[in-house]
Amino acid sequence: MARGRTAPRLVDVAERAGVSLATASRALSGREGVSPAVAERVQAVAAELGYVVNAHARSLAGGSASIVGLIVHQIDDPYFSEIAAGVISVAYEHGITVQICHSARDPENELRQIRTLVANNVRAIIVAGSGYVGDEVETAAKRELAAFQDTGGRVAVIGRHALRADAVLPDNEDAGAALAEHLVGLGHRQIAIASGTVNLTTVVDRLAGIERALADHGIDIDDLPLVEAEFTRDGGAYAAERILAEHPGSTAIIALNDAMAIGALATLRAHGVAVPSQMSVVGFDDVTVAADLAPSLTTVRLPMAEMGADALMMALKDPSSRPRRRHTGHELMVRDSSGPVRA
Amino acid sequence: MARGRTAPRLVDVAERAGVSLATASRALSGREGVSPAVAERVQAVAAELGYVVNAHARSLAGGSASIVGLIVHQIDDPYFSEIAAGVISVAYEHGITVQICHSARDPENELRQIRTLVANNVRAIIVAGSGYVGDEVETAAKRELAAFQDTGGRVAVIGRHALRADAVLPDNEDAGAALAEHLVGLGHRQIAIASGTVNLTTVVDRLAGIERALADHGIDIDDLPLVEAEFTRDGGAYAAERILAEHPGSTAIIALNDAMAIGALATLRAHGVAVPSQMSVVGFDDVTVAADLAPSLTTVRLPMAEMGADALMMALKDPSSRPRRRHTGHELMVRDSSGPVRA
């Protein structure tokens, strides 16, 4: 801070109001032990001077740092920005500010973000988005979070199984099952999967649900083509490209999130493949735009904003001895991108 | 911070390494004046203890707080989340963390966010998104920002004319002109406008460009139907609804951003109006999904991520005496949602 020595401090307010530092502090943070008259005067002076408390000093001195950290994989992915919006709205009601970090789906980076948040003395850390399967850095991150909790920090995760933290868990497996069930019900058997990288637990969970539902109908998921790609729009476009080229008999594509589904739809359109008459496409999440695509996307709705809000509320509540888990429901949104398999 | 009295402090590291506080501090922040041997030892101890510097204490003590604030209107709007991604990527390279605030397009709220950021001792504040026309609170915000600058803070704005701050300015007016030009070139004369609330400078600027281009062709914008609504997807849907009902002769809709255009397309689809054969639709921004809509959206591309990146870089550079302004170009993306007016 190369601050040029201005910005009113608490002393300035105190002096001007003719009270001590302690009284000014109490008056401004609305603590008791100050007569109404004095409190009002101090507040008036503060307003007049445009005083804002230095949050760092406050936090250092033991006042509660009213800031929480949110770590997302990719802020410009609607899935995460909708979660962020949910977190922010609750934070706002509580007068808390949110510091958003963006890990770019790099576990190493995520670890760094966690460290930064801890260094910023945040009250809580919310980690949104899939965990990483079998990643060593991931466990380093877990250690870091555990240490944070040991020192009184709160942690909540969204869509990630974690040891000791409160968690909001979307029902990825059941959602996958619902989607697979839907397609099978429409007569599809030649189903291709546009998958995100399988080091993501979300991907693994969704696949597990799909596998289960298909097995109920005597279909072995291992017999189905699965293209692994980035968990993004472009990944979906690429996966669809390969599915078209290598598995021309497919009648449906399950994309493991809406971003991939959008990419897949783009590829299909480019190749003149009609959806859903020639190919059904389904996704996961129900991002806002899913309903506005043409054809509108059949997907499984996850209440992202609500998940974000819930996670923060859990983190704000007094810690429970045992981690809370809230399982979110899912809702199959049947729209125009899926239809009966062509005769 | 109800931290339960743990978390290693600098003293702990210093003691353990057998050096003074000062030396430990210097060693860890890589300042000179420490012998390589000692520096290495201190760093080893710090790593061993899992020490992370308390950013608040550092900032208080005069170390630079490596945090910048970003204020956006709506984080779950792709326009803003793409800007945020741009800001974050640059921040990351510089080891800076970004605190994102979301003003929900409420100037009052925005003012509060600015105050919070100032209180958090941020190094810079980036304000993204349109300013508000003739809003008193807006000028309060300006005062606050000016005070922040006076105390050494840096300010950059994106898409907003500001007095003394560096600014990244999308070419809203020319973009509007280009779009209007495009439609007129296709033969459209009965053009309806789905406008965001006209208290937003972005809206005003875009309208000005449209007006100019239309005037060149002898069309008076005031003769055209304009529906004012929220600057969002739902606003666009509503505006299209009214345009359809009240101005059935329209052959084209200019939505003042892509979100509104998406809403408008949804309404048109619901009413069975073919795009572009019965109605052309164009938007502004070129959010990622615009190209993936069906029909793909004709729009004017603004380089959001780049704008965010530029804004942060300007804010990081040493202050110039005069505010810098960087005008971003625009690029007309002609896609499938606009076509010649039907004979």
Added chain:
DNA sequence: AGCGCTTACGAAAGCGCTTACGGCGGCCCG
């Protein structure tokens, strides 16, 4: 050996705030 110079390091003074702790009136009660 003595001089000045550089370099490595330590002591201590805060940064702006919160919060014990203690003092000083006024009130009630006996």
Added chain:
DNA sequence: CGGGCCGCCGTAAGCGCTTTCGTAAGCGCT
């Protein structure tokens, strides 16, 4: 009318860090 209690407020001790300043040691030179 005095003692105790309570409500209001001031004094001062830090929170964990950076940084100025000072000191001691090491160097090359005369």
